Amino acid sequence: MSTLRSRLTPHLLLAPATICLVVFVAAPLVIVLVLAFFNLNLVTGTSSFVGLANFTTEIPHPEFARALRNTLLYAVFTIGPSMVGGLLVALLIHGLRRGQGFWRSLYFLPVATTLVAMSAVWRWMFRADTGVVDTVLGPLLGIHDWLSDPNLALAAITVVGNWHQIGLVAILYLAALGTLPQDQYDSAALDGAGGWNRFWHVTWPALGPTTIFVFIMTAGSALQAYDVIAAMTQGGPLGSTETLTFAIWNRGVHYFDIGRAAVLSLALLVLSVAVTAIQRTGYARRLESGGTR
Amino acid sequence: MKLLGQLTRHLLLALGGVYMLAPIVLMLASAFTPTADILAGNYLARPTLDNFVEVARTVPLGTYYLNSVLVALATFALQLVVCVPAAYAMARLRYRGRTITVWLLGLLILIPFQVLAIPIYLIFRQVGLINTLPALILPFVGSAFAIFLLRQFFLALPGSMFDAATLDGAGTVATLLQIVIPASRPALLSLGVFTVTSAWNAYFWPSFVLSDDSAATIPFGVVRFINSDAVTAYGPQMAMATLSVLPLLLAFLFAQRQFIRGLALTGQAG
Structure with a gap:
């Protein structure tokens, strides 16, 4: 029993x-x-x-190509800037003698907010002519009314996407920087290695596993981007911000075209699996092992 | 020279800090400023709570808050009941097919929820769960990620802890309640922060299963509000956004370490 x-x-x-x-x-x-x-x-x-x-309708359709293109562009313009920006912030904070906690909290603040609500705030900031972005940056950049311009709306979306995750990337890099062995820096300094050399030969390889992790994370959130688009543009203007995940909602829940929404879901699955597969490729594996080039 | 370097770092961080803080500061300032003053750029010249009164007058704020709190807490509570025993079994008990279950779990984590939204939406339509709280809770109770995270933690607990319990003749439930759960408080706390904030901030899934206010959570209310109200009523819009963001911001300021640890899990959740 x-x-x-x-x-x-x-x-x-x-x-x-x-x-x-x-x-x-x-x-x-x-x-x-x-x-x-x-x-x-x-x-x-x-x-x-x-x-x-459903496949032969959806996949050759210009809307599908557009959604893929938007997703890819959004990914490129959030993964890169978030990783570089986050690493930069982490390196700056790591080298501080005082005030580390203050800056860490400040940069993490956006991560702790409700993205969809903050996107509503950003939408107001990007408002044509009277919004903060147009009044402050308009004269400097010579561009305005981002959200009604099919060429700029996606850029505005990525500004918000980066804003929300740079702090998270910075925190992850900061944690990794805190565990780096000091003796390698000492020997690099003895060899007379300058700042850039020390970064490239000691810090960057040692941060490898974190870099892979951050890439997978930012790529995943790029594929799943939804809240910012739903609150700021609804996929417009002219579909210029309709990404794959937003298209699933649009086709499935808005237009009730379940078959095509299912095809889009499968496309999202394939891309997500592909991102994790990158983890297994050459450069990624070398970074992961934290080894030398 | 050293001082200059430090100063440069602070300066650069402050520059980026403007990007980070601008939307939050503008939102807070506008929420307490009459719309006419916002349009004129006179933030907080005549501070007022009118915007919040206006929000409370036009939307069922109490319902939104109650729904948000219920969804967040119920999701986490049920997640504990379902995922802790499973993670314990997969970490500490021997049974046939254990390797396969662990392997399957690793596979399930890779599937983004967005891929599954359409079929779950259809199922919920079929069984009449549209516009109900269970629709917002049920899909996230059995979380492969939560099980994976807890299993990792249980694996790292010292085996002697469990041997002692077995010698004492403690049953499985007693072991779980008296040993596993107290010893795993850090992991449970991180998972709690992660689950509660995800549920509180969620908008993707609510936009599938909600269409009216009856089960609406705050993020859904925010979007509904900014899309329905007259375009120029920015004061109330910012007040509504503030109502969604403020509870988490306050929680973050009071428990930063736990918050950062919990939200840092985001990357692993697939």
């Missing part, structure tokens, strides 16, 4: 989590795959098998 009970115990402990994960992860994953091959009418509740029709 008692052996039976002890053999059952692990399964009893696992049961609630297993049920949740099957219902809300595994089953939906299968359903989204199936949905991509069906035409589902939410109004009448009928569905019909359409084979690859």
